[in-house]
Amino acid sequence: MAVDGSVKTVVVESxxxxxxxxxxxxxxxxxxxRTRNGRIAHICLTGGSMGGAVLAAAAEDERIQTIDWSLVHFWWGDERFVERDDPDRNSLQSRRALLDGLSIPAENIHETAAPSDGLSLDDAAAAYAAELARFSKSGEGWPSFAVCFLGVGPDGHIASLFPDRPEVTVTDVAALPVRDSPKPPPERITLTRPVLNSSKRVWMVLTGSDKASALGLALAGASYATVPVAGAKGRRRTVFFVDEAAASEVSPDLIDRDY
Structure with a gap:
């Protein structure tokens, strides 16, 4: 049976x-x-403490050794335009938590350029968009992610799409440069809303009481321009994975206890 991705599921853990x-x-x-029958799986990762915690937990699972990682491609919803060994770099965090321990071809890990690669911020964003286009199957200009992880800020931002900024409403390119980010570091590269929302599954992972308001606004259907997380949705599933503190303002009838 088809699942309506616009229906938002809330899953709570203690x-x-x-x-x-x-x-x-x-x-x-x-x-x-996804990979059992030889199909390719494109996965979009996020940074932040929970992004790293999820990957670290995955690294402890014995199924890691049974997956053909040559069929899996990793991307990031956004990246800080800093050097590859900078602690602020999302990809560095992901590598340390999981990716460096996998038997995966180097070309399957799609990082954005760093400043020392000789590209400007604008050129780095354009290069990432071009890399996404190499794996387009539907003519959209990017792959459809099997799973897209998104962190959520207390202000409701996702990736580096911040409230009431022009990047939030851009739909004609896959990746954008971000300058003067309200959250440091100031220069970033972000995927745009059409790319994120073309994912089969969008999974937002958020913890802490400071995220409760953003979650409540997203579930209430707030304006995407003002609360970007409110506009995030997958084609098949849209799931908020939250802890009890973040779920403090969620009506019990919205919580899926079986997913």
Whole structure:
């Protein structure tokens, strides 16, 4: 039976650690299902403490050794325009948590350029868009991610799409440069809303009471321009994985206890 991706599911765990374990389990289940018959799986990762915690939990799962990682491609929803060894770099965090321990071809890990690669911020964003286009199957100009992870800020931002900024409403390119980000570091590269929302599954992982308001606004259908997370949705599934603190303003009838 077809699933309406516009229906937002909320999954709650008691603590951030328990949440990371649950999301990691769901993630590996999807990768196994996707690659079992030789299909390619494109995965979009996020940074932040929970992004790293989910990957670290996945690294502890024995199924890691059974997956053909040559069929999996990793991307990032946004990246800080800093050097590859900078602690602010999302890809560095992901590598340390999981990717560097996988038997995966180097060309399957799609990082954005760093300043020392000799590209300007604008050129680095354009290069990332071109890389995405290499894997377009539907003519959209980018792959459809099997799973797209998104962190959510207290202000409701996703990737580096911040409230009431022009990047939020751009639909004609896949990746954008971001300058003067309200959250440091100031220069970033972000995927745009059409790319994120072309994903089969959009999974937002958020913890802490400071995220409760953003979650409540997203579920209430707030304006995407003002609360970007409100406009995030997958084609098949849109899931908020949250801890009890972040779920404090969620009506019990919106919580899916079986997903």
């Amino acid at each position: 603590t951030p650690a328990a949440l990371a374990t649950r999301v990691a389990d769901r993630f590996l289940t999807r990768v196994v299902a």
